[in-house]
Amino acid sequence: MKRAGISQEFFGGMRAMAPLTIAVMPIGLVFGAVAAGKGLSSLEATLMSALVFAGGSQFVAMDIWTHPASSGALAFSALLVNIRHLLMSASIGTKMPAFSSPAKYAAMLLLADEIWAMAEVRAGETRLTPAWYAGLAVPFYCAWVLASLAGAAAGAFLGDPQAIGLDFAFPAVFTVLVMGFWKGRDTGAVLAASAAAAVLAYQLIPGVWYIAAGAAAGVAATLVTTRRQEACA
């Protein structure tokens, strides 16, 4: 592809992503502020955003953060929260004939939910190019990392996030995301099973096992409802 074509594709992706890039900034600020409230330095909060680059798992990490940090528990919860990326990369991976093999793997490292969604939209309309994908991913990544740094730096001055309800920002983000996954009564069964198992495990077992318990119960619920529907059919 000609040089002009490449930059045109990059800016096209960047323009398509602009609303999401702007929307992620306040969430990055909140993450940085919450991390500072948990005792992370600005460097540590920024490093987490730069290396992990998965907001959901970073907020969960802040929820279960201990001193000293427990790598095993944090890695396990990141694995559980981010396992959805497996489906996303499996799906978008089949729509990347324009990517070389190394470019495909590099692209996957930046596969945040929002970038995945925009890439799927593009692939449905026309050929998804590496330049377009870079236009989606690079500005969004920079906005997330810089907003985290700003939030962590300001967080020390903001004081206790609980006083102004900011600690509720991430449960609120998850609540909105859960509503987005709603696909009818089957989802209701998944959510009910997950909530019941999670609350029970939360009361009985210390640590983050309630996330694993809820995830397992939710998946079990969907398999049971499928089997029942197949039996009725």
Add this chain to the structure above:
Amino acid sequence: MTLDPDTFLAIVAMAAATMLTRVAGIVVIRFVTIGSQQKRALEAIPPAVLMAVIAPTALVTGPAETLATVATALAAMRLPLLPAVAIGVFVVAVARALIGA
């Protein structure tokens, strides 16, 4: 600007776990055919995990948090992410102030 060794190790472990989930999909589709049952199980994971994460806050932390979770969920039916989150934060702050929790 400090960097605690335990914190650094935890960040690297989280990054490795996340990268694994992101790369796994393109490795998996080369070797495994995902049937309808497997697909349903994988599709149930995101809502199941997110619900598990919020359940203790939503249900057994206090009335202010439960009220704010309901308000956020209702707002999410009509509004995009940020306004819905702002409503949740506002409701929890007001409810805590009124209830005194």
